[in-house]
Amino acid sequence: MSRFRRFLRTPEAVAGAIILAALIAMALSASLLFPGDPQAIAGPALLPPFQDWSLPLGTDRLGRDVLAELFHGARTSLAVGLAAAAAALVVGSVVGTLAGFADGLVDEVLMRITEAFQTVPSFLLALAFVSVVGPSLGIVVIAIALGTWTGPARVARAEVLSIRERDYVASARAVGMHPLAIAFREVLPNALPPVLAMSSVIVAAAILTEAALSFLGLGDPNRVTWGGMIAEGRAVLRTAPFLSIVPGIALVLTVLGVYLAGEGVVETTAVRRGLS
């Protein structure tokens, strides 16, 4: 049975895939369905949801269209989540491979640095980084990656330690390949599967961290973010709780979709490996 068909057989994985597909559709269609500035005033302030069909989810404190903001927010969440996770995975696997392949002093130093990054609460680090350098989308991505690359680094190192004793590595050495070339051309690609298995958890964590940063007012001020919408709604929590609750539900569904789809992929590939 193909991997894809096995994936389709697990209901959780399918649910996750549907959520993610809807989310990506939202992000891609945001500019088509809601052209113009989503932060522009669209109607009367604090219009409750399901009252006016041109503004289905109502408006916020300043009269901005909540549905338009939700669509544009999907874009930021996905972009930051994917970019930060990609950066963390790349940096983590490079550092882990170097540490595992070099051993001795290089390994010791790299692992102590990794440990230092794990000792500092990653959210505090992100907070400090953004507040020192200034909030923009790229900085937020780097700030999140700063706290998440350590997990992949540790996994990659452990994997490299077991791979580097294999015969094909010894033969690469024997033909006089440069150690760095062996590390990155021969060992790293084979160490990747368990590292990539972590990607759904990392993407989810990145999305949640981005939301928390924007909730505290440290997101890119020129972009709509779900965390920022929740913070906006907080001022009118007593009278219009839906303003905070709606973007929160979008966040929960997104992260859940990432988890479910990720688990589905890992499970199907794990079963496949077990069979072969």
Place this chain on the structure above:
Amino acid sequence: MTRALILLRRRLIGSVFVLLIVVIGTFLLLEAAPGDAVDAYIVSTGGDAGMIELLRHRWGLDQSELTRLANYLWALLHLDLGQSVTFSRPIRDVILERLPNTLLLMVSATALSFGLGSALGIYAGARPGSVRDRVLSIGSLALYAVPGFWLGLVLIVVFAVDLRWLPIGGIETLASDKTGLDRAADIAIHLILPVAALGFIYLALYLRMMRAGMAEVWRQDFVLAARAKGLSRRRIVLAHVARNALLPLVTMLGLQSAQMLGGSVVIESVFSVPGLGRLAQEAVAARDTPLLLGIILVSAVLVVVINLLVDIAYAFLDPRVGAGEADA
């Protein structure tokens, strides 16, 4: 116990290096921040160019980077974190004042998530693949997807605004002159919602770990042996399977402490709990970088100490740890 002591000493030496790296990292961030302590001081008090020169010289800011790093380290060794411009007080005092609230919040949230999470994990893992196992498994995944700050807001809407059962925020009733047990009860009531918001997220983590760990243990031979002896299922679950699956959770306890400190930043600002996390947010708002980095350093020390404690606990719980280290 000497074996555990050897392990502890090795860990302590490693921790010193790790903290040194953290200190260098915070120093670099401090250097990267626009403006220095003198600029901040002048902005808050006013002064002319001559005074700026004088202060830079007096505070040693006109020296080379390496000298400044050495000065910074020297001050830290004397537990001097510098002066907070926002509070016009030593950073150390401001942090020490806020630390107990955060510790209280963290310890309570950890107790909630670890206790309830592992209990539910045992409940789910006792019968792998059953309906309750699947329901708890999916439910915990959904819970794990919830952002803590949003859960906090939802709890406020339900329990503080609609039902009016619990206070909306703060650590205790202001100007109430409560003392002793009354005050403790007052603080406990104020802590219910923030502890729930912070603890429920991690509850899912412990539940899932416990469940996965039990699934591993079920397959092992000694469980089969226990079954062959004719032990009751209840006894096998509690005395054999759960007990062996619990150890990785203890390690997780240490690893999660850093995450929880980070999580308390947002939870404390949602519930206006005057702790370390809220202080961090205030530092960001006031652009008080030295204060923010002081908080990071104290958090790192706290995480190191918690992990050392977890290591000690682990040595007690698992006799193999001590033995293995002595042989090495």
